[in-house]
Amino acid sequence: MNRAPITKAGAERLRTELERLKSVERPRIIAAIAEARAHGDLKENAEYHAAREQQSFIEGRIAELEAALSTAEVIDVAKLNPGDRVVFGATVALEDEDSGETVTYQIVGDLEADIKQRLLAVSSPIARAMIGKSEGDSFEFKAPGGVRHYVIASVHYR
Template structure:
């Protein structure tokens, strides 16, 4: 079994989605299937086919989330402050300066399912996160980007 690293926030989001799928989406699609069946012949019933397809998607997503939650390695970023000793690790929030562009950004390194660039959350498996892991404030990380190598200076590492 491969452990899936997740932050506490990521686990809560998955649990919320799972609850919504089970209590709202699943009953709605079951009702849609029943409605489509009531129209008679299901062999050429597009509504029935669409509802069955949606049901398959919902059941698949429920199974996927349950699997991830059962294999989750839950990491509390706040508890890392003592053990990480200023290093960039999973769950850390890193303030960076792009040395080429001079711009500053802040990213939290999270699990694949939690990654959302709009919220400043990058996947632990992304090239930038892989380049940052193990670095300290003041270190420079070289990241292989599509446009070539980019250099980022680690300004600060926080565990929030």
């Protein structure tokens, strides 16, 4: 079986979400369903149907998180020592060769990727273009808006 990599911090975030879903959201939905049931006719009871739909979503997310965490390979990024090479878990500062702008990303597992948090999936095109490169190396990748050129300004593992 191919185990999906996940950072230690990412695994903790997913475990926290799982615990919240089980201990807070699930009981809240069960109470909402019971309250909606008490209102009578279930066929035309919008609160009941909305609560059941939300329950279905929560149960699906719980199952998804449990399955993902049970098969994931948790990697402690702080214990990696690849020097200035980019590998899974690296926090990489990139300088756009065209605009001069600098942006920082961490390369993480697909389960924990969140572009808004600057967490790039290891399977993403830009992460694949960086893997194996070192500090000071240039690379290009095809973005939706065209080819982008970057220099790896720094590589850290924390």
